[in-house]
Every structure is written in C-alpha cells, then in structure tokens.
Amino acid sequence: MNEMKDKWINDIRSRMDNYSEPLPVGLWEKIESEISTPAPKVIPMWRKWTSVAAAAMLILAVSTVSVWLWTSDSELKEANAELSETNELMQTPDDNIVLSDVIKSEEESEPLLAETVSKADNPVTKKNQIAHGNVLQEKGLDVLADNVLSDYELINPEVETAEEHSDETVTEDVVSLKEKRMKRMKEDRETARRNASYLAMADNKQGKRNGLQLGVMTGNIPYSSSNSFSGMSRLAIPAKSVAQVNEVVVGEVSDATASYSQMLFNNMGRQTYTDIKHHVPVTVGASVKWNINEDWALESGLNYTYLYSELRSGAKSYIEDKQKLHYVGIPLKVQRSIWNNSIFSFYASAGGMMEKCVSGSVETVCVDDNNRKSFGNEKLDIKPLQFSVLASVGLQANFNKLLSLYLEPGMIYYFDDKTEILTIRKDKPFNFNLQLGLRFNLNQ
C-alpha cells in the first residue's frame, strides 16, 4: 500500500515535471526593462565603460561649466557696454571711457560708481557690480566699500550722487553687510578661478587625446647568453668556406678561410669544443606614438640594434670569431591604457617588428698549434628580414606636460630568419625584453 502511494506521488511528480504554462504576453518586456541594470562587478579591462562614461561626464560637466562661464562673461561685457554708454550720456566727456579704464584709478571710478548705484535696481547691473567689485577689491577696498554702501542705501536712484554717498556716515549694520558682500565676492572670484583651471584642464585633455608623442628609447634583452658544446662551430659560415672545407677545392682562398681549413685539419682526432658568447644586444631608437583615443595608442618608430657575438672553437689550435651585426628595424605596437593617474600611467602593449641587417662583419682569428695567428675579416650580407613579435606592459611616469619616462618590460619572440648566422636571437628566440625611454608630448 505504501509503495503504491509512493508510486502515485512519483507519477504525479513526473507527470507535472515538465508541465509548462504559456507565458503572459508582454511580461518579458516588463522584466527586461527592470533588469537592465548594473553590469557585473568584475569589469574586464576592455569594458571599462563606467570609467569611460565617468570621464565623459566629467568632460561634459567641465565644458558645460566653461560654456556657462563664457556666456555669462559675455553677458557681463554686454552690460558693461551698456553701462559705459549710459556713462557717456550722463557724464562729462572726460568720463567717456571703457570700464576697465575706469577701475584703474580711484578718481575715475567715482563717477562710474555713481552710475553703478543708479542702476542698482537692474539685476544685470547688480551682477556687473559684483564683477567690478572683484577688480576693485584689488585696487582699493575703500572704493569698493563706497560702491557697496551706495547699493544698499540708495533705493531711490534719483537721489544719489557720487559725492553724497561718499560723504555719508557708515553705520554698523551696513558695515557688516559690506563684509558679507565682500566675502561673497571673494567666493565668486574663487569660483571663477576654479572654473578657469577646470577649463585649462579640459583643454589639456582635449590635447592629449589626439596627441602625437615623440620618443627616444633604449634597451633590449637585458642579458647575454653563452653556451659551450663539444665539436666545431662557426657563428657565420660563409657559403664558400663550407664548400672549401668539404671539398678542399682550390680557388680564391682568403687567409682566414685557409687557416680555418688548416686548423680543422690540425684538430683532426682531437677533442674540440666551442664556446659561444652572445653579448647583450644594444638597441636605441626613436618612436612616434599616436594616441588614437584615451585608451588606445599606436606606436611606431625606427630602431637600431647592435648584436655582438664571440666564438672560440677548436682545441689547441682554435678559431675566434667576432661577429658584429647592425640591424635597423621598424616596430609597430598597439598600446592599451590600463590605469593612470596624474603622474603614472600603466599600459599594455603588443606588436611586432621588422628588422633588416644593414651591415655585418665577422673578424676571424685563427690560432694554430704553434700559436701563430692569422687574421681575417669578412663582410656578412644577410638578406632575409628578421621578424619578431612582442608583448609588454609599460609604466610611464609623467614629469610634466612635456616629458615622460617609461619602462616597458615584456616578452619578445624572434622568428627564425632562415640564415646560418648565429645570433642571440637564434640562441634564445623567446626572450625577456626591457625598454626604457623618454616621450615628448608634441601637443603642448
């Protein structure tokens, strides 16, 4: 009986398991609109939309403020013009002056003040007064005080003259009013100053965004490489010397190759070993960085790299090669800004480089059993291009608007250029890479 009951329950459960009701029309739209809310907490690097949006908002806010400032400025100018016109009409020809001139001297400002006061019931003029007060405050507080006083005392514009109000006694509460006004003016001035600096900042940002930066840099794989193995080897084996060793054919035999053949012969049957030392490559270069937008930048330039390798191969008689290679390369990198503040910026960079060996030589010294030396010098002509890819992170310190220093540690991979020339790039194609450089901002 119990089993039967359980079976009944199970039957119902399985019958209803996938039972589905038709979804009400339009409910999804309602839900969708309600859930289109904050993105996940972990924001991937390439989806920093919130910060981008915040930056955009800031720029927008700053520019709005600046536009407002600018327009209110022109408003003031208009009022100024109006005021000086009135001035012209009502005063002697001497007073036919621009407002800025007026405030230069106290004497001159007296009639103006009268004017200002006479228009005290006009809101625009009031504003104007504050602006004037700002400048006046610097020129002379007395004048300002007069100005402010008159503003409060003279409700009826007809009564006032400049002489009158300047002669008037100052009552206590008027003084406190005056102080209040002055304080407000100070604040206004402060605000104006702040706005001006915001404006400058906004301009600065604008400049940076599409900026070109020139740079110089140095660096490369920061260590040398050396290895030893038994047997004979050469750094760069010119095709002809190989042929000559193998076939012992006559021909134009240089001293060096002849001695090499001789040395190989001398060492026959001996235990030979080879030491190769690739010295630290030296790279210097100039770069151009183009900031596509705030986050992305493209960098190219021109690099020069010097590779120097030494080899000692043989036994008692041995050969020494000194190989010097000069490369000129063009890198192309994409940079993505990760984080920055006013001083430091941190970015990731990836790209590739194409290099051409412009000059190469190998100096050979052959030492035979009797310690006799013979010297040789051969030019190396490396036709194929050397390609590489690299990825790095960069830390840049901005000293000022013009100059910044950067350090880019990263990894680099050199593709095989299919030549027989041994370099550090063949020895360690995948390597650590360090770059140090300066960038100059062109937009300033």
Next chain:
Amino acid sequence: MTEEELALKCIDADPYARKRLYEVYGGQLLAICLRYIVDRDTAQDVFHDGIIKIYQSIRQFKYLGDGSLKAWLSRVMVNEALGFLRKKNMQMQQETLVDQLPDTQLDDDGDVNNIPNKELMRMIRELPDGYRTVFNLFVFEEKSHKEIASILGISEHTSSSQFYRAKTLLMKKINEYRKSL
C-alpha cells in the same frame, strides 16, 4: 547553448542569454507559481518578482550537472511563492473546508496516467490553499513533513494530516474525472 553557458552568460548580464533563460524555463516556473497561488494575476506578479530575483542572484548558481539549472531556478521560484504565501499569512490551519473532506477511504488508487497534465494541474489548483502548499512541497519539492513544518511554521502533524487530506481530495477528483469520461 548549454545550461552552463546559459547560466554563465546570464551572470554576465548578457541580454540574449537572459531572454533565452526566460523562454526556456519561464513556462515551467510560471506553472510552479500557479501551483502555489490560485489567483492567476497574483501568480503572475509573484512569477515576475521571482524572475527578477533569479537574474539578480544567478551568480550564486553552481552548475552541478544536467538539470541543476532547472532545479535551482525552481527552488528560487518556490521560495518566492512561499514568501508570498507567508506574507499573506495564509492561515492554513483554519482553512479546512469541511464539505471537501473525504469521509470514506478511497476504494480506487486514483491512477493519474490517463489524466491530461492540464487537468491534473487544474485539480491541484483546486485544492484548498493550505492543503495545496503542503502537497506541493511534499510531492514536487520532495520535502519531508518535518521540513515542511519548519518552512510553513506549522507542526509536523498538521503537515502530514494536511498532506493526507490533500491527497485523498486529489484522488477523489481524479476518480470523478475518470468517471465523467
């Protein structure tokens, strides 16, 4: 898209995945609400709230194999429905309608196999609120009477007796339906 991918994309707030989740599981989840709440409009409101809650808390979902997403979604929805019922203070103990109480032991086993889903659903929904909640929890959520008692704040005994009554009532309905065919 597999269950797991769907859940992961929902965690990333991918709009397409969210819609897909709604389309695939919405009907079943709505059915759950309708099983607990008789009034269709109210059930839809609870369903709506439950779906929102699902999107908000899908981060907590752990994929444990096939079917785990559905199980998780159902659990959230059941909790939502129960929360609603609790809020409504359903007074389940008192709500025993005497005239619906079966007075005799059933002579039939109330075989459900020939009953269409829709009819079965209707019958379950016709059960009195208190019976139905216990029945739902016991049958579909596979809760023990002890668990049900703690969920609903009733005694274990009440739970089992309500379940018994719900079951007999449902069997009676099934038998009646079968006779009417």
